Amino acid sequence: MKAIEVVNKELVLGDIEKPEPKENEVLIKVMAAGLNRADIAQKNGLYPPPPGASDILGLECSGVITEVGKEVTSRKPGDEVIALLAGGGYAEYVTCPEYHAIRKPLELDWAESASIPEVFATCWLNLFIEAQMREGDKVVFHAGASGIGTAGIQLAKAFGCKSFITAGNKKKVDFCLKLGASEGEIRSKSIFEKIKNWAPDGVDIILDPVGGDYFENNLSILGLEGRLIIIGLMGGASANINLGRLMMKRHKVIGSTIRARDLATKNKVMSDLENKVLPLFEKKELKPIVHEVLTFSECQKAHRIMEANENIGKIILDLN
Amino acid sequence: MKAIEVVNKELVLGDIEKPEPKENEVLIKVMAAGLNRADIAQKNGLYPPPPGASDILGLECSGVITEVGKEVTSRKPGDEVIALLAGGGYAEYVTCPEYHAIRKPLELDWAESASIPEVFATCWLNLFIEAQMREGDKVVFHAGASGIGTAGIQLAKAFGCKSFITAGNKKKVDFCLKLGASEGEIRSKSIFEKIKNWAPDGVDIILDPVGGDYFENNLSILGLEGRLIIIGLMGGASANINLGRLMMKRHKVIGSTIRARDLATKNKVMSDLENKVLPLFEKKELKPIVHEVLTFSECQKAHRIMEANENIGKIILDLN
Numbered sequence: 032m033k034a035i036e037v038v039n040k041e042l043v044l045g046d047i048e049k050p051e052p053k054e055n056e057v058l059i060k061v062m063a064a065g066l067n068r069a070d071i072a073q074k075n076g077l078y079p080p081p082p083g084a085s086d087i088l089g090l091e092c093s094g095v096i097t098e099v100g101k102e103v104t105s106r107k108p109g110d111e112v113i114a115l116l117a118g119g120g121y122a123e124y125v126t127c128p129e130y131h132a133i134r135k136p137l138e139l140d141w142a143e144s145a146s147i148p149e150v151f152a153t154c155w156l157n158l159f160i161e162a163q164m165r166e167g168d169k170v171v172f173h174a175g176a177s178g179i180g181t182a183g184i185q186l187a188k189a190f191g192c193k194s195f196i197t198a199g200n201k202k203k204v205d206f207c208l209k210l211g212a213s214e215g216e217i218r219s220k221s222i223f224e225k226i227k228n229w230a231p232d233g234v235d236i237i238l239d240p241v242g243g244d245y246f247e248n249n250l251s252i253l254g255l256e257g258r259l260i261i262i263g264l265m266g267g268a269s270a271n272i273n274l275g276r277l278m279m280k281r282h283k284v285i286g287s288t289i290r291a292r293d294l295a296t297k298n299k300v301m302s303d304l305e306n307k308v309l310p311l312f313e314k315k316e317l318k319p320i321v322h323e324v325l326t327f328s329e330c331q332k333a334h335r336i337m338e339a340n341e342n343i344g345k346i347i348l349d350l351n
Numbered sequence: 352m353k354a355i356e357v358v359n360k361e362l363v364l365g366d367i368e369k370p371e372p373k374e375n376e377v378l379i380k381v382m383a384a385g386l387n388r389a390d391i392a393q394k395n396g397l398y399p400p401p402p403g404a405s406d407i408l409g410l411e412c413s414g415v416i417t418e419v420g421k422e423v424t425s426r427k428p429g430d431e432v433i434a435l436l437a438g439g440g441y442a443e444y445v446t447c448p449e450y451h452a453i454r455k456p457l458e459l460d461w462a463e464s465a466s467i468p469e470v471f472a473t474c475w476l477n478l479f480i481e482a483q484m485r486e487g488d489k490v491v492f493h494a495g496a497s498g499i500g501t502a503g504i505q506l507a508k509a510f511g512c513k514s515f516i517t518a519g520n521k522k523k524v525d526f527c528l529k530l531g532a533s534e535g536e537i538r539s540k541s542i543f544e545k546i547k548n549w550a551p552d553g554v555d556i557i558l559d560p561v562g563g564d565y566f567e568n569n570l571s572i573l574g575l576e577g578r579l580i581i582i583g584l585m586g587g588a589s590a591n592i593n594l595g596r597l598m599m600k601r602h603k604v605i606g607s608t609i610r611a612r613d614l615a616t617k618n619k620v621m622s623d624l625e626n627k628v629l630p631l632f633e634k635k636e637l638k639p640i641v642h643e644v645l646t647f648s649e650c651q652k653a654h655r656i657m658e659a660n661e662n663i664g665k666i667i668l669d670l671n
Contacts, residue, residue, distance in 0.1 A: 277604070
C-alpha cells in the first residue's frame with residue numbers, strides 16, 4: 032500500500048506492506064488524515080513512536096473499516112469511522128484498537144471528520160479528565176488558533192466555561208473570538224498582565240503547549256486550586272518553580288500526552304467523545320475547523336504550513 | 352477560659368473569652384490537643400490563620416461537646432469527639448463546624464484520640480483524594496517518623512501499598528520499619544539512589560514536606576503517572592523543574608494544605624475518616640503514635656521537642 036515515509040527528515044511517498052489487524056483491532060481504509068504538531072517532532076527524530084506503534088506518521092484519520100480482528104465486537108467492515116491512532120495515519124490503510132475508532136459524525140465530510148479525533152480527544156482528556164473542568168471555570172488556551180486551541184475554545188463554551196486565548200497575530204485572535212473565546216490577545220510580553228485583568232482572582236485551568244518560557248507566568252495567573260496542564264514544550268523544557276505559591280494556592284501542575292496512554296484511558300476518552308462530543312457536532316454546537324485540505328502528494332507542503340504556524344485549525348491530507 | 356497565646360514568638364498561658372458556636376458549629380471542651388509543625392510556623396509569624404479562624408494555635412483536639420449551634424443536627428452535648436480545627440485547639444474550649452468533629456474512637460484515651468485528626472485527615476486527603484492511591488502503589492514518605500509519616504506508613508500498609516521512608520536517624524528508621532514501612536533510610540545524599548533501587552520503574556506517590564532541596568530528585572524517582580504532593584517547604588520554596596520529563600512521564604505535581612480548604616472538602620475527609628479509618632483503629636490495624644504527652648503549662652517544652660525534631664509521632668498537650 033502507499034504510505035508516507037520519513038527519509039532524512041523529509042516526507043517521501045513510498046510503498047509498504049499493508050498492516051493486519053490484531054485480535055482486538057480494526058483495519059481502516061484511510062479517507063483523510065489529520066496533521067499534528069507531534070508529527071513534525073517525530074519526523075525530526077524528537078518524538079519516537081511508543082513501543083508497538085507504527086513508525087509511519089499520523090495520529091488520526093477518518094475512513095471505512097475493511098477488516099476486523101477475531102475478538103472485535105463493536106465494529107464491522109463497512110463502518111464509517113474516525114479514529115485516534117498511536118501512529119500510521121499517513122497511509123492507505125491503518126490499524127487501531129476497536130474502541131479507538133468511533134462512528135463518523137453525520138453530515139461531516141471525510142476531511143472534516145479527520146480533523147476531530149486527536150484534538151478533541153486531547154482536549155477532552157485534559158480539560159475534563161485531568162483538569163476536572165466545571166461549569167463557570169475560566170480557562171486559558173495558549174496557541175488558541177491551533178487545532179487544540181480551536182477545539183478547546185469550542186468545548187469550553189459548549190460546557191459553560193469562559194476562555195482567554197493567546198495567538199500569534201490579529202487574524203488568529205479575531206478568528207478565536209468569533210469561534211467563542213471570551214477574550215484574546217496577540218502574543219507579547221504583556222499577555223499575562225492582560226489575563227490578570229480578565230481574571231483578577233486567577234484562572235482555573237491553563238492548557239499550555241509552550242512550557243519553559245511561559246511556566247512561571249502561567250503559575251502567577253493561576254487561581255486557588257488552579258490546574259496547569261503542560262501538553263507541549265515549544266518554549267523549552269526548563270523552568271523555575273515557586274513551591275510556596277504552589278502549596279498555598281494548592282495548584283496542580285500536570286504533564287500530559289495522549290499518545291502513549293494505556294488502552295483503558297483511550298477507550299474512556301473515545302467513548303466520551305462518541306457519546307458527549309459527537310452529538311454536539313451533529314447539533315452544530317461544535318464545528319470542525321479545517322485550515323486546508325491537501326492531497327497525499329502534497330504532504331511536504333502541508334508540514335511546511337504547520338511549521339510556519341500559518342494554519343488556523345487543522346491541516347488535513349486527503350487520501351480518497 | 353484558659354488559652355495559650357503567642358507573645359513575641361513565645362507561648363504564654365493566658366485568659367481569653369470563651370468562643371460561642373455559630374449556627375452550624377459545635378463547642379468542644381478540649382481534653383487533649385495535638386501539636387503540628389504548622390503551629391510552629393504560625394507562632395513564628397510565617398503561617399497566618401485563614402480568614403475567620405481563631406488566632407489561637409492548635410489544629411486538632413479530642414474532647415466533649417458542651418453546646419451546639421441552632422442548625423447542628425449530627426452532634427449533641429455530651430458527645431465525645433475528635434476534631435479537625437482551623438485553629439484554637441490550645442485552649443479550654445474550641446468551636447468547629449459540626450462535620451469536622453467525628454466520634455472519638457472506642458478504647459483510645461484522650462491523648463491518643465487527639466493524635467489522630469490532623470495527620471490522618473492530611474494523609475487521607477493527600478493519598479486517597481489528591482493522589483488517588485490504589486492497592487499496590489509504591490509510596491515514599493519523607494520524614495517518616497513525623498506525625499504525617501507514621502500515619503501515612505500505616506494507611507499505606509492497611510490499603511495494600513508499599514512504602515519507603517526517609518528519616519533523620521537510625522532509631523526513627525527502625526521505628527518506621529516496625530510500624531510497617533517496607534524500607535527506610537537515614538537521610539543522606541544517597542537516599543534517592545536507594546529509592547531507585549527499591550523501585551526501578553519509579554514510585555507512584557511521594558508525600559513530601561521538604562520541597563526545594565528535594566524537588567528535582569523527587570521527580571527523578573517518580574514513575575509513569577507518578578504524583579508528587581508538596582505538603583511542606585522545610586528545604587526551601589525554590590526549585591528547578593524539567594518539564595520534558597514531567598510531560599513524557601505524565602507526572603502530577605500537587606501543592607496541598609488542609610487548613611484553608613473549603614468546608615465541603617473537609618466534610619468529605621472527616622466523613623471518610625469516620626467511616627473508613629476509625630474502624631481500623633478499633634480493629635487495631637492502625638494505632639495512634641504518641642511520642643509524649645505534656646501538660647498545658649509545658650507547651651513551650653512541647654514545641655521545643657518538635658523544633659528539635661526529636662519526636663517520633665505526635666506530641667500531645669493534656670488539657671484534662
